[in-house]
Amino acid sequence: MAPRLLILDDDDGIRTALSLAMEDDGYDVTAWPSAEEALAHVASGAPVDVMVVDLMLGGIDGFTFIRRVRPLSDAPVIVLSARQDKGDIVAALEAGADDYVTKPFDLAELSARLRALRRRLEVAQPSSEVVLDREQGPLVLDPAAGTLRRGTEAVHLTATEFRLLCELASPPGRVLSRPVLLQRVWDHGFFGDERLVDVHIRRLRTKVEPDPSTPRLVATVRGLGYRLDVR
Amino acid sequence: MRGWARGGLRTRVVASFTLGAMALAGLAALLIYGLARGYLVDQRERSAVRQAFADASYVRDGLRTSGFPVSDVLGGVAPPAGAAILVRRDGRWYSTSLEVGDEDLPAGLVGVVEGGEAGTAWASQGRRPVLVVGVPLPAVDAEYYAVTVTSELQSTLDALRTALVAFALLIAAGAGLLSAWAARRAMAPLNAVAGTAARIAGGELGTRLAPTSDPDLATIVGSFNSMVDALEEQIQREARFTADVSHELRSPLTALVTSVDLLQRRRDDLPERSRQVLDLVRRELDRFARTLEDLLELGRLEAGASAGERVDVALGDLVRQALDRCGRPVSLLAAAPGGAAEVVVHVDKQQLSRALVNLVDNAERHGRGLVSVSLRREGAHALVQVDDAGPGVAEEDRQRVFERFARSGSRGSLPGAGLGLSLVAESVHAHGGAVWCEDSPQGGARFVVRLPARARIPRGVPA
Numbered sequence: 191m192a193p194r195l196l197i198l199d200d201d202d203g204i205r206t207a208l209s210l211a212m213e214d215d216g217y218d219v220t221a222w223p224s225a226e227e228a229l230a231h232v233a234s235g236a237p238v239d240v241m242v243v244d245l246m247l248g249g250i251d252g253f254t255f256i257r258r259v260r261p262l263s264d265a266p267v268i269v270l271s272a273r274q275d276k277g278d279i280v281a282a283l284e285a286g287a288d289d290y291v292t293k294p295f296d297l298a299e300l301s302a303r304l305r306a307l308r309r310r311l312e313v314a315q316p317s318s319e320v321v322l323d324r325e326q327g328p329l330v331l332d333p334a335a336g337t338l339r340r341g342t343e344a345v346h347l348t349a350t351e352f353r354l355l356c357e358l359a360s361p362p363g364r365v366l367s368r369p370v371l372l373q374r375v376w377d378h379g380f381f382g383d384e385r386l387v388d389v390h391i392r393r394l395r396t397k398v399e400p401d402p403s404t405p406r407l408v409a410t411v412r413g414l415g416y417r418l419d420v421r
Numbered sequence: 422m423r424g425w426a427r428g429g430l431r432t433r434v435v436a437s438f439t440l441g442a443m444a445l446a447g448l449a450a451l452l453i454y455g456l457a458r459g460y461l462v463d464q465r466e467r468s469a470v471r472q473a474f475a476d477a478s479y480v481r482d483g484l485r486t487s488g489f490p491v492s493d494v495l496g497g498v499a500p501p502a503g504a505a506i507l508v509r510r511d512g513r514w515y516s517t518s519l520e521v522g523d524e525d526l527p528a529g530l531v532g533v534v535e536g537g538e539a540g541t542a543w544a545s546q547g548r549r550p551v552l553v554v555g556v557p558l559p560a561v562d563a564e565y566y567a568v569t570v571t572s573e574l575q576s577t578l579d580a581l582r583t584a585l586v587a588f589a590l591l592i593a594a595g596a597g598l599l600s601a602w603a604a605r606r607a608m609a610p611l612n613a614v615a616g617t618a619a620r621i622a623g624g625e626l627g628t629r630l631a632p633t634s635d636p637d638l639a640t641i642v643g644s645f646n647s648m649v650d651a652l653e654e655q656i657q658r659e660a661r662f663t664a665d666v667s668h669e670l671r672s673p674l675t676a677l678v679t680s681v682d683l684l685q686r687r688r689d690d691l692p693e694r695s696r697q698v699l700d701l702v703r704r705e706l707d708r709f710a711r712t713l714e715d716l717l718e719l720g721r722l723e724a725g726a727s728a729g730e731r732v733d734v735a736l737g738d739l740v741r742q743a744l745d746r747c748g749r750p751v752s753l754l755a756a757a758p759g760g761a762a763e764v765v766v767h768v769d770k771q772q773l774s775r776a777l778v779n780l781v782d783n784a785e786r787h788g789r790g791l792v793s794v795s796l797r798r799e800g801a802h803a804l805v806q807v808d809d810a811g812p813g814v815a816e817e818d819r820q821r822v823f824e825r826f827a828r829s830g831s832r833g834s835l836p837g838a839g840l841g842l843s844l845v846a847e848s849v850h851a852h853g854g855a856v857w858c859e860d861s862p863q864g865g866a867r868f869v870v871r872l873p874a875r876a877r878i879p880r881g882v883p884a
Contacts, residue, residue, distance in 0.1 A: 203676030211683050270675075294675040294710050297682035379742075384732075 193308060194237055197221040198228045198255065199244040199270065204293075208242065211297050215304075225250035225258075232262050240308055242300070244270045245282060256285040264348045266307035268300070283389040288350040289376055290383075306377030307350065320359045323407060323421050326400050331359055338398070350375065351394050354387075358408065358418040367415035391416055431604045435597055442596030443589065450585035458578055465574050466541055466552065469567065472501070473554035474539075477565040480508060484561040491515040491563075503570040510563040521546070521568050530555045534564050544568075550575055610638050614645055626653045663720045667713070674710055681706055715840040718775065719825070722847040733875055736764045736803050740794055743777035747785065755795040764796065764803040765875040768852055773872075776848040777805070779841035780868055784809035788866055802854075803874040808861040819858045845870070 195217035199205045202223070209221045220236070222228040225247055232238055241259070245252035256267055269282045269290040279290050289303050323329035327340040333356050338345040347355065357374050358366060366374075372382040375390075391410075395402040409417045476498050483494035491510050495517050500506050505518035507526065514523045523531075530542040534555035542553050549570050556565040613630060620628045629649060630642045681703055688696050741751045766773075784791040788809025797804040814822055823846040845868075849856045854872040861867035 201672045201676065203673060204679065207676045207679035207683065211679055214683065214686060293671040294678045297679055297686075 192216055192218040193239040194218045194220070195304075196228060196231065196238045196241040196265075198223075198225060198241065198247070198252070200224065200247050201244070204244070204270075208300075212242075215301055224248070225252070225255035229255065229258055229262075232259055238263055238265045240265050240304055241267045242270060242304075243267055243287070245278060253281055253285045256282065256287050260286040260348070264346075266349050268303055268307065270295075279383070280385060280389060283386065284393075286348070286393075288348065288390075289386065302377065306375075309377070320362065321420065322359070322362070322398070322418070325421055329398065329407075331355060333359075345397055347394070347397060351390060351397070354390050354394060355398070355418075358416065362418040362420045365411045365414050365417045371415070387416075431601070431608060434604045434607075435600045438600030439593055439597040443593035446589035446592035450589045454578075454582060454585050457581055461574055461577060465571055469552050469554050469569050470539075470541060472504075473556055473565070473567040476500070476506060476567060477556040477558060480506070480565055481558045481561055481563075484510070484558070484563060500567070501569075503572070505568045507566040507568065508558075508563055509566075510561070525551070525568060526553055526555075526566055530566075531564075534566070546570065610635075610641070614641065617645070621649055621652075626656065660720075663717065667717050670713055674706075674713065677706060678710065712840060715779070715844050718772075719840060719844050719847060722772075722844070722851060731767050731769050733765050733767055734770055736766050736796055736805065736872070736874075739766075739768075739770070739774050739777055740796065740805060743774055743781055744794065746774075746778050747781045749781060749785075749791060753791060753793055755793045764798050766803055766852075766872050767875055768872070772848050773852065776845045776870070779845050780805075780807045780870070783807075783841050783845075783868070784811075784866075787811065792861070792863055792865060798874060799871075801874055802871050805870040805872075807868045807870075808863060809865040809867075810863075811865045813860055813864065813866045814858050822858060823856065842868075 193216075195212050197205060197208055197212070197219060199208065199221070200223045205221045205223065209219045212219050217240075220231060220238075222231065226249055228243075229250075241263075243252050243255060247255070250258075252269065256269075259267075266288040267286065269279070269287045271278055271282070271290055271292050282290060288307055291300055291303060318334075320331045320333075321328050322331055329338070329340050329345070331338050336352065338347055338352070338355070353375050354371065357371060368384040368387045369382070371387045372378040372384065376382060376386060378386070391408060392402075395405050395408055399405050399407055406421065407419060409419050411417050479498060480494055483489060483497060484491065491508055491513075492515055495506060495508060495515055498506055498517065500517055505516060505521035507517075507521065507523060508515045509523070516522060525544065525546050527542045527544045530540050530553055533540040534557050537557050537559065539554075539556045541555070544551050544553055546568070549572055552569045552571050554567045554569075556567075558565050610633075617628055617630050626649070629646050633639055633642050681699070684691075684699055685703065688699060691699065737754065740754050744751050744753055781791055781794070784807055788811035790810045792808040792810050794808075795806045797806070823842050825840060825843045846856050849870055849872065852872055854870060856868065856870045859867050859869065
């Protein structure tokens with residue numbers, strides 16, 4: 191079945207061109223000019239596999255849309271940013287976006303990003319359960335089933351957060367640099383924006399750490415990268 | 422006046438203060454000297470006259486009663502030290518001193534005394550000033566003269582003059598120092614204005630002069646601050662305008678780029694001539710997009726807003742990526758001697774790689790193709806050399822090529838917006854480096870970027 195792509199952009203030209211291109215790429219596209227309509231679409235229960243969202247919108251803006259859509263859908267979100275303003279991009283990532291491209295982008299670039307976010311977990315991932323934290327929970331990652339459980343309760347992660355955690359957990363205790371994580375999770379090359387990693391690590395910590403301000407599970411190794419410390 | 426105007430304000434204030442004070446002090450000294458001299462001379466004359474009258478009456482009495490010869494009578498008079506007494510009687514001169522004779526007497530005074538009047542006169546004996554008192558002695562038919570050397574008075578006056586000159590000079594010096602101090606105090610607020618203006622020019626637009634309660638300064642502080650407010654507002658307006666333009670241009674550009682991408686996917690369906698047109702559109706669209714990005718990046722750089730995060734990165738990696746992004750073989754990076762490709766620089770990766778891409782691009786578009794890129798380490802600096810196969814850049818154009826929209830003037834017809842190299846210059850300068858153009862040994866142009874290199878440190882986990 192064709193993956194379902196939601197496009198949210200108030201610019202008719204971009205929306206139309208993008209819809210045509212993405213249909214060419216084999217997506218089942220629904221395109222909306224306003225956040226209100228796009229939210230209503232997701233809230234109605236229509237399945238969405240991936241979203242492309244413009245930040246600058248009339249009415250509800252892109253940041254607010256991402257925050258409101260997150261409880262409804264785990265689908266990866268790529269942000270279209272007209273501004274290269276660094277603050278905007280970080281704010282969008284904090285709101286729950288998974289990646290971004292700046293206008294004007296070329297189609298090959300956007301297609302590659304979408305593919306990367308929708309990639310299935312690689313075979314190299316641990317296939318059996320990994321106990322991340324024996325003391326609290328226990329916190330158990332099951333890559334095969336795509337779940338993270340604390341005790342009997344499921345911990346809710348977005349697709350990208352889940353993949354990031356799987357990378358760190360294969361195997362745990364190994365330091366992974368930001369460029370390596372960018373390459374493996376986002377399929378970005380040398381010029382990738384390392385803030386993607388930092389923001390996602392921050393979001394991941396709020397979900398898996400008992401105290402996110404003093405992380406003990408996902409540790410920062412100064413100057414090198416991140417490491418998962420199983421306890 | 423021209424000469425005056427050339428000196429600094431402070432110099433002029435100090436000079437006029439000093440000269441004025443010197444003139445006033447000189448005038449006061451002259452006045453004091455005149456008064457003191459008049460008084461002292463008067464005193465001296467009075468006492469000389471008193472003494473002369475006393476001695477004259479003694480001489481007169483001696484001559485009248487005893488009939489002694491004049492010289493005997495004079496022998497009985499004891500003139501004070503430094504004084505001599507002369508008497509004329511019957512046309513003959515008698516003196517108590519061998520050194521003083523009638524030739525020392527002023528003729529005018531002698532005439533007065535001959536006429537029967539007493540008088541005083543100043544004369545000089547050798548170089549010494551003398552006071553002469555003449556008294557007629559009609560009872561004995563003689564004339565009496567007392568000649569007093571007033572060297573004591575003279576030395577007093579000399580001392581007074583020296584003291585007064587010293588006093589005047591001291592006053593002038595004091596006035597000079599005082600005015601210099603006062604001028605510096607008065608200029609201090611101006612220095613504050615200058616310092617603040619320099620900081621604002623350096624990009625600290627938020628800097629303002631501290632408000633003051635001094636009514637003399639409040640006006641200048643107020644106008645200065647409101648001027649900077651206006652300036653800052655204008656700069657922000659321009660930045661906002663740039664951001665708005667960027668947004669307005671980028672949306673249609675994005676739609677265009679996407680549409681052309683779509684067409685290109687279908688290029689096999691198109692007739693040959695349409696394909697050519699499509700390629701042309703694609704190329705021009707790329708150029709337009711790149712120029713727009715360069716322009717916006719340049720605006721950000723000039724506003725100092727593009728302070729991206731700086732990281733340690735191997736220069737060789739940056740160059741290889743730039744070649745890759747321009748679609749050029751990575752093998753164009755010449756093997757660098759002594760591991761120069763591993764030189765680590767501390768840079769904003771995005772910004773510097775954009776600069777390197779622009780350099781490669783420039784060689785491709787304006788230099789008839791890139792020949793090679795080489796890296797060198799030179800002391801604390803890393804050098805990137807980009808050689809092209811073009812005709813080189815004329816000596817007089819080597820500065821100008823880094824200006825915005827500069828074209829190679831002598832040849833004139835080279836296409837290109839010429840934003841790329843100015844962006845390179847801005848980026849490299851922002852990293853504390855330098856960029857210049859010289860002749861390549863192979864005949865083309867060589868663009869050299871020099872960046873501060875990191876000390877050799879172990880690299881992190883390789884990417």
